[in-house]
Structures are given as C-alpha cells and as structure tokens.
Amino acid sequence: MDLDDASGKRKVPNVQARSAMLTGALIVGMCLGVIVSEKLYLITQEADLPEGAVAAVRSRKLEVQASAGTAVRRSTGKPRSELEEILQRVAPQGEVMIAISNMNLIHEQSLVMWLECVQRIEGLTNWLIVAIDEQLAAYCKEKGINHYYRPVVIPDSQKDTGSNHAISAMKYEIIREFLQLGWDVLLSDVDIATLQNPFDHLYRDSDVEGMTDGFDPLTAYGEIYGIDDATMGWSRYAQGTRHMAFNSGLFFIRANDKTIDLLTRIADKLSKQKEWDQSVWNEFIFFLSHGDYKSPQIIPRVMDYMKFMNTKVLFKQVRHMPKDQQPKPVMVHSNYHPDKSDRLRAIIAHYIKGDEHALDKFPGGSEPGS
Template identity: 30%
Template structure:
C-alpha cells in the first residue's frame, strides 16, 4: 500500500538508531572495565605506601598483584555483568518502544489507507450519482424536444385536417346543391385532358371501357428479374391488355418499357413518396372504391355485428359491436367519381401532414369511419371484393394450400400483403397457377 511504502524509510532509520545504541553501550562497558583495573592498581600501591610496611619480595609482590588482579577481575566481571544486564534491559525497553511505535505507525497507516479508500468510494458514488443526474437531465431534455416536435406535428395535422374537412364539406355541398350525383362516373373531357395531356393520351389508348389495371411501382420492385418483371410477364400471359405501370422511380419506368408495357412517371408534389405518392397518383382518376380484404372468412372479410361480451356496464341490455378485417390499400378498384376524388384528396393530405403515419390505417379510416365531430367522411360507396377471388397471401398459404377443393379454384388476383419474402412466393404462385406445378406452394407456410 502507498502508506506502508512511505513508512519503510522511517523503519530503517529506527533500526539503524538501535544498532548505534548497542555499540555505545558495549564501548562504555569496556571503558569502565579498563578504568576499574587501573583504579585497583593505584589503590594497592597507595595502601602499601601508607602503611609503611617493608618492601615485599618480588614473588610476594607478584602474588599480591595477581591476587589483586583476580579480585579486580571478579569485581570488574560483576560490574560488566551489571552493565550488560542494564544494557540488555535498556535494549529490551528500546526494542519494545520501537516495536510499539512501529505498530502504532502501521495502525495509523492502515487507518489512513482505510480513510483514503472510503473517501475514494464516496467520490466514486458521488460521480455515479452525478452521471445519473446528468443522464436524467439529458433524457428530460430529449423528451421535451420530442414532445415539442409531436405537439408541432399534431398542430400541423389538425390544421391540415381542418382545411381538408372544409374542402370535403365544400365539395359535398357543391355536389348536392348542383344536383350532381357524387357517385356517377365522370367521363373524359377535353378540359380534364388539358391538365395532363400525355397521361390522357396514354389512358385513351390503353383503357377498355374507361378502365385500366394500374400497378404503382416503387424503386424496390424495379430491378430486372424483380417483382415488376414477374408481374408484367404474368399480366401479359393472362392476356390483360389494359394494364399500365405508374413508375415512381426511373428504373421502374425503364423495366416497364423493356417489357413493352404502357407506363408513365407521375409528377408528384411536395416530395411525396411511398403510400403518399400512390394515392396522389390515383387522384388523376377520381373513383369510388372496391377493395380487397385482409380477412380469411366471411365474418372477418365482410364484417359482422355481435354482442359485446366484454361490456359489463349494461348487463340487462347487451350492447352490439361491429367487427371486420381492414381493407387493403395495396389492391383496390376505383371508379371516376366525385366521391373518390374527395377520398384520395383526404388520404393524400393526411399522409403529407404525417409522413410516418400508417397508410393502411389512413385508408380504412377514410372509407369506413362515419361522419362525426372528429371525422368528416368523403362519403364513398365501398364494396369488399370476394376474398376467395381477390385473395391475400395469408389466406392462400394458410387455408388454400393443402386443401384439394380450394386449390382447384383459380383466383382472379393474388395480393402478397402478408409476407416479407414476396419474390420467391411470386415465383411459386406463378408456377402453381400458370405452369400447373402442384407442389410449387408446398415449401412455404
């Protein structure tokens, strides 16, 4: 730990100080022994002079000196032992003190490290809390911005709906006051042809009884060998001569021309795309509607009225509710009437106001919802096409496939509305109904 590393030099200095103290003590012991020996010699000599005794013989002097030396040595040994004992005790005390100081220093270092770790943990928690607050503030800002955008979009949609409702109401009033039937066919005229002479000339050339089969093609359908190519070949094999391609992309126009099919590229306003472009292009025909259903039984395709079992508010008088599957905006027939013009204008304006809206929902609301305080209906006459003649791909692959009786019934038209892998299923459908391959549909569910 960093604090322990900082204490290492302090410990080394204390151990060095302890060694120096021991050296001083041993030097003092040796010096004391030497001084004691000299003092003994001087004491013996002075005693001899004081008493005035006769000079001893040499042997006696030596013996006396040896005896004195032994006594002094014994005395010095005792003194040295006492000093050594004192030194040992002093060393023990000093060692104990140093050990206690070291333990205290380690405890202080551990406490400091613990405090540092606790401070770091608190700092980390504070940083995390700050990050969470920052993230929350950022989310709130984004939500406020999104709410402002949605409010602006809703405001624009309300303005557009009000404008369109006024337009539709004006048209309806005009039709009633002028005694024109809003559902009668509007025949071609030089005045109407002048708005788009090129398209008018193409329609006069292709239409049979003023009717054409229109395929509205986007960029994804246009590559050679794609869905537009398959559709065009199937139409030609079926002998349909009044088919026309509304190409929303130059590539689709080139493919249609390569197939020698009548085609045009509509001029769309406001950067329209996708479903918006489809309804805007159809506004050039002004028609009532016959649409295919997403249903798969009589009840789901054509609708039913039944008791609402979920309504618990009136147990003695059950309420009724109407149910039906939606109409398909991908396969429908339109007739040139004033009501149909109001319909496509209404759908186009709503999709332009809300590009992200669901075109299927917009299509069904405009046709099926009655006039109310929230909605003004364009008043079209709508009819549901026979769901087994104009069949959706969900019904085909879930009910018809594998049923010997239903498989022998040739539909008029098949709409691939329920599956994403459209191209391989188109190949299978053509092989089954045109090339008479009875196993062509078996690999799909």
C-alpha cells in the same frame, strides 16, 4: 225478367269485361317494356365496358346507386395532357389497371413477375406502369411496356417510413389524377400475381371495391359481435359490428366527385402526418360522420376473398382443400408473409406453370411448422 237498361245493371258486366281486358293489356305492355328496357340497358353497358367484361354484365344487371358519387366525364377529344393521351390509347373504354413502381422493384424481380402475369392474359391490354423514376421509365420505353412517367417528391412526413411505404403513401394523389380525367382505376401492388382478367370479376355498383385482409366470411364481410360488461347489470350485453381492413394495395375505384374527395383527404393527411397509408385509407372509408366531421360517404364493396386472395387464405386454407374444391383465384396478393418474392414466384409456378408442389415447402404463417 228483363233488366232495366236505365238502371245500368245490364251495362255492369260489359264494363267489367272491358276493364279486365284493359288491365291485362296494361300488364302485358309493362312487362314487354321492362324486357325491352333491360335489353337496351345491357347493350349500352356492354358498349361502355372493356373487352372481357361483357359476360359479367350479362350475368347480372348493374345497379345505379342513388347515393353514388357524380361521375366524372372523360374526354374523347384532343388530349389535354400526356397522361390523357396515354389513357385514350391504352384504355379507351375508361378503365385502367395500374401498378406504381420505381426501378428497385425491377431489381427485386417483383415488378418483373407482375408483368409476366399481366402480359400473358388474353384480352387484358388496359394496364399501365406508373414509373416514378427516370430509370424505370427508360426501362419500360426500351422494353415497349405501357408506362407513364410521373416523378414524385416524397414529403418529409414519409421520408423515414421505408421506400415501399413512402411510395404507397404517394399513390393517392397519383390515382386522383386519373380520376380527374374520368378514368376508373384498378390499383395493384407489384407483389400480386394476376391469374385471370380482373375486369371480368368486378361489380361496378360501388365507389370502391376493395380487397380484404380478412380470411373467412366473418372477417371479410362483417359480423355482429357481443360485448359483456358485468358491471352494467341488466344491460351488460351490447352489440357491435366489425370486419378486417380493406387492403390498400388492391382496389377498384370509380371516377366521381366522392372518390376524388376521398383521395384528396387521404393525400392531404399523409402529406402532414407520419401514418401508415392503409390505416388512413380505412379511416376515411369506414369511420362514421359525427359532430363537425363529415365522412366522404363513399359506397364500399368488399371483393370476394376467395377470388381476390391474400396469402393467409392461400397458405393456411386453400392449398389444403381437396383439389376439386380449391377455388381458382383471380389475383393473389403476397401480403401476409415477409418472403414476398419467394412466395410470389411459387404462386406463379403453381397456378401458371402447373407445378402442383410449388407451394408445399412454405409454412402457413411466417414461422416453421405454422
């Protein structure tokens, strides 16, 4: 029996077929568009990254956070200051690793060891010593070391805290000057052994990537813990969250309005109150907005504690692992032990000079037998 054309019944299969074809073509087009867009995205990211970070970009798509701070644009024209001229020359891609120091840390050898590590890494050229006294600036100039002379005046609130803590408290306003020019900063204390190019191991999806004082996944990355208050009866059990502090001696901070606000608040508080800068650093990063207080609302990321390693992890755990299971750290911060220089020297001997027994003589903690 013939179908009635006027009813449209014969046209239905044809319309359905055309619709299926159009839908299929649309899906294929969308897939091709995504692939092409991603390739273009990676190419533009590679162009903006320092040499050595390309592999990191190819291994993961960098995410743009909707709530991240508004980036500060850096100038590529005529430099407006001595610092900008140095940065354009030393770190033209917009990322720089800095160590802030005075001449005392040359005499103590820690800055000498810091330089020994950094200068041996192929492709790592975007680093800078911020010399805060004339003696170190002259030393760097004589030795041909990348440096920026930036004298400081220690505020009254920090004068009795010891030279290292006083310098540490001053670093936030120094780093802010870099951010205001549009440069992202990887801050490294001088009691750190750099073993690989750290820029190859950053994610760049957060405002701050910070080294942790944690020593396992729970203390480093966070945990839910329980509270038991028997006096509450039915509701005696409650939960909280916690993790170990970010170390204020090793972090990567991006140049944007939120991070500049963060450093401004920290510098202001430390100029008025006698407090440990690491406590203030963590307070402004992690304390929640409440009442009339609004936090800087930066996005933090904790660094891999087996790559950006503290010496508790190294001396209590890693060195006791089977050799084929030991991770190779990117940077090791000699922060958990008072004999910093001796341990730093041993770390360099072990990882750079190949002395398998260089770490053996040290206890895990600060006391013999620990």
